Amino acid sequence: MEKLTIQNIVDAFVAQTGASKKVAEGLGRAFFDVIIEGLKEDGVVKINGLGTFKLVNVAPRESVNVNNGERIVIEGYKKVTFAPIDSVADVSEVTAVVQKKAKKDAAKTKKPAEKKETKKTVVEDSGQFGGIDSLIATPESAKVVKKAAEKVEKAAEKVTPAKQAEKPVETPKAETVKKEDGNKNNGKLVKALLCIAAVAICILLAVKFCGGRSGESEEAAPVEKPVVEQPKDTVPEQKTYVLQRGDFLAKISREVYGTADSVNAIIRLNKITNPDSIEVGTVLLMP
Amino acid sequence: MNNRTFIDRMAKKLGSDADELQQQVDVFVQALLSQVNAGNSVTIKNFGVFEQKMKAERKIYNPTTKSFNVIPAKQTVGFKMGAALKEKVQ
Structure with missing residues (x-):
C-alpha cells in the first residue's frame, strides 16, 4: 500500500488526457474546492461516478478525562461523510484483492496447520485404544475386539523391549570404562559417566511417559467432535x-x-x- | 448540490465548457478511484484521505423465502475528512 497525494492523481490525469499540468492542477483544486462550497451551502454534494459527500451533525457527548477522572463534555461538530456509488470497484479488482487477502491469511495459518497435522498423526497412533472402545459397543465385534487387544499387547511388548534394549546399551559403556581405567582420578570420571547414563535413562523414560499421556489427551478429541457436529445437522430441520x-x-x-x-x-x-x-x-x- | 450544479460551478470557476469539463472530471474521478482500488491511500491536502475499505461477508435473513443468504465480502472506498476540512465546514 502506497501513500499517494493529489499530485499522483494529477499526473495520471495528464498522462491519460494529454492536458497541460497547469490545467490538471487547476481542475483538481477546483474539484475539491467546489465540493467544500457545496457542503457549506446544501450539506450534500453528489458527483457522478464517485458518490455522495454529506455533512452530518455529531451530537455532543460526555466523556471522562483519563488523567483525573473528571467528567468532560466533548462538543458536537459537523462531520463530512462519503457514500461511494455501488459500482465503485470493478468486480475483477475486487476478486484480486480478496485473493490477495486469502493468500495472506493462508500464510498466517500455515504454521498452526502444520502443528495440527502432527497432532493428527498422534491421534492416529493412539487410535487403537479409541477403536476398541467403540467396537465394544457393537455386539458382533467380540472377535475383532480380541484381535485388537492382541495388537495392543504386541505394541506394548514392543515398547518394553525397546526400553530394555536401551538400558544394556548404555550400562556396558560405563562398565567398560570402569575396567579400562583403574586410577583414582579416572574413578571420579567413571562416577560422572555413570551419573550421566542414569540421567539419560531417566529422560528417555520421562519422554515416553509424557508421550503416552499426550496420546491419551488426544484420544478425547475425536470423541468430542461428532457431538459438536450433531446439532449442526439438526438446525436446518423444521x-x-x-x-x-x-x-x-x-x-x-x-x-x-x-x-x-x-x-x-x-x-x-x-x-x-x-x-x-x-x-x-x-x-x-x-x- | 447535484452533479449538474457541481459541474456548472466548476465550469464557472475554470472558465471552460460544462460538457467538456464533465468528461475531464470523469477521467479525474477514474484516476482517483483506480489508485484507491489498487490499495493505495490518496491524501488530498485541506480535504481528506480516500482509502480502500473491505466490507466483510455477512449473513442476511430473507423473510419472504425464509432462507439465510451470504453476502460476499466486497471492496469499497472509504473517506476520512482532514482537520482543515473539519474547521471549514463548522
Missing part, C-alpha cells in the same frame, strides 16, 4: 408442535422459546387466520 386440548399460542411459545414473543411469528409461519380457534391435533411449524 421444529414442529402437535396442538393439544387447552393449548393456546402464547403457552406454546412460552414452552418452546421461554417467552410469549414468538406468537406472531408462529401465526405468520402457519398462516393461521383465527388464532383464537385452532383444531386439536394440528401440527404447527415452529419458526
Whole structure:
C-alpha cells in the first residue's frame, strides 16, 4: 500500500488526457474546492461516478478525562461523510484483492496447520485404544475386539523391549570404562559417566511417559467432535408442535422459546387466520 | 448540490465548457478511484484521505423465502475528512 497525494492523481490525469499540468492542477483544486462550497451551502454534494459527500451533525457527548477522572463534555461538530456509488470497484479488482487477502491469511495459518497435522498423526497412533472402545459397543465385534487387544499387547511388548534394549546399551559403556581405567582420578570420571547414563535413562523414560499421556489427551478429541457436529445437522430441520386440548399460542411459545414473543411469528409461519380457534391435533411449524 | 450544479460551478470557476469539463472530471474521478482500488491511500491536502475499505461477508435473513443468504465480502472506498476540512465546514 502506497501513500499517494493529489499530485499522483494529477499526473495520471495528464498522462491519460494529454492536458497541460497547469490545467490538471487547476481542475483538481477546483474539484475539491467546489465540493467544500457545496457542503457549506446544501450539506450534500453528489458527483457522478464517485458518490455522495454529506455533512452530518455529531451530537455532543460526555466523556471522562483519563488523567483525573473528571467528567468532560466533548462538543458536537459537523462531520463530512462519503457514500461511494455501488459500482465503485470493478468486480475483477475486487476478486484480486480478496485473493490477495486469502493468500495472506493462508500464510498466517500455515504454521498452526502444520502443528495440527502432527497432532493428527498422534491421534492416529493412539487410535487403537479409541477403536476398541467403540467396537465394544457393537455386539458382533467380540472377535475383532480380541484381535485388537492382541495388537495392543504386541505394541506394548514392543515398547518394553525397546526400553530394555536401551538400558544394556548404555550400562556396558560405563562398565567398560570402569575396567579400562583403574586410577583414582579416572574413578571420579567413571562416577560422572555413570551419573550421566542414569540421567539419560531417566529422560528417555520421562519422554515416553509424557508421550503416552499426550496420546491419551488426544484420544478425547475425536470423541468430542461428532457431538459438536450433531446439532449442526439438526438446525436446518423444521421444529414442529402437535396442538393439544387447552393449548393456546402464547403457552406454546412460552414452552418452546421461554417467552410469549414468538406468537406472531408462529401465526405468520402457519398462516393461521383465527388464532383464537385452532383444531386439536394440528401440527404447527415452529419458526 | 447535484452533479449538474457541481459541474456548472466548476465550469464557472475554470472558465471552460460544462460538457467538456464533465468528461475531464470523469477521467479525474477514474484516476482517483483506480489508485484507491489498487490499495493505495490518496491524501488530498485541506480535504481528506480516500482509502480502500473491505466490507466483510455477512449473513442476511430473507423473510419472504425464509432462507439465510451470504453476502460476499466486497471492496469499497472509504473517506476520512482532514482537520482543515473539519474547521471549514463548522
